Amino acid sequence: MNIDSIKNGIVIDHIEAGKGMEIYNLLRLDLLDCSVAIIKNATSSKMGRKDIIKIDAKIDIDMDILGYVAPTATVDIIVDGSLCEKKKMSLPEKLTNVIFCKNPRCITTTEQELPNIFNLTNREKREYRCAYCETRASEQ
């Protein structure tokens, strides 16, 4: 399958297979005017299968969302047809409005204009806790 290479834009590579659409939605790529290609289940020597997203424009990507949802991903910045910069993801220290607190006792459940902030509390365990009530994200 051939997808034209891009001249100036971004390639999000090494996405865990099956997560491409989720990232497309979370990064709100549906709002872009430029060409966006999602390649699903591409062959990868490292990962077996992977998803790739190609965006034919230089846009600001929310690295926090990407780092949280797709920590294996890499972001390639393409300028004039060649690789200008390659960024590896890492888990962000803080997530704002990416995940939401479901603890019914948390202040965010009654004051909905508050940003939902989660802090990384254990990098090895990928553990995030709500900044307000400290409930663990995976407990919800």
Added chain:
Amino acid sequence: MRSVIDIKDLSTKELEEIIAVAEDIIENPDKYAHKCDGKKLATLFFEPSTRTRLSFEAAMYELGGHVLSMSDAGSSSAAKGESVADTAKTVSCYADIIAMRHPKEGAPLVAAMNASVPVINAGDGGHNHPTQTLADLLTIHREKGRFDNLTVGLCGDLKFGRTVHSLINALTRYTNIKFVLISPEELKVPSYVKNEIKECGHSYVQTKDLSEFMPELDILYMTRVQRERFFNEEDYLRLKDSYILTPEKLATAKSDLSIMHPLPRVNEISVAVDDDPRACYFKQVLNGKYMRMSLILKLLEVL
């Protein structure tokens, strides 16, 4: 400008400074009687609490300051739908420091993020209650003279009991603490608190039997099973009478055991225990006032 929302907001050195000032207040109350002249404390209590609010208010009066009090959320602007953030910004215009209790976890943090004066968390649901922990620490300091080499029994609701979690966090900063965690199966300490104990190099045992480790204890910290922490009345009724401390149960305890309780109690400590010289829970109330005085002084930077 600093706020105290969680006991973790205070370093071990700061805790010791606050204790030292509280001890000095006890020895020399006159020295502190005008430290807060002209300053105002706003007590914003969105949840019923008599003792904590009165303790904060007494603390401020004894420092020579004044108190603005909001104790009935039903009559406040919160009932009209005002956000915690707006309340904090507004009250900052009137007061020099705020003490806030709120039923929602994290509300005092929201207040601190928006206020232009220091905010003290006076209890946010089942989450944090740092000034209770300050009261507990001064009590241990005065009764035991140390924070190291202690066997500390914690009994009752160890799952929702915020005072228990904060006290464990404060004590794990010291050395050689053995925690005896006494609770029914449904109210056991959450795993993250147990991990904290282990990671700091301390040990713990879990038991359902209040008497099993009684002879080993230096401190016995009793807690109430709180109705307001349960969504289900049936579970509350089943668990509320799990542990009741009586003079008979204390027969095997050390002669210098310190019996503590954050109060109010319902029936988990028999009234007959009150006359036992090992009962410290009313001293703990008084210690709470001194520690709140000391904390107010620290946050207002008037020392």
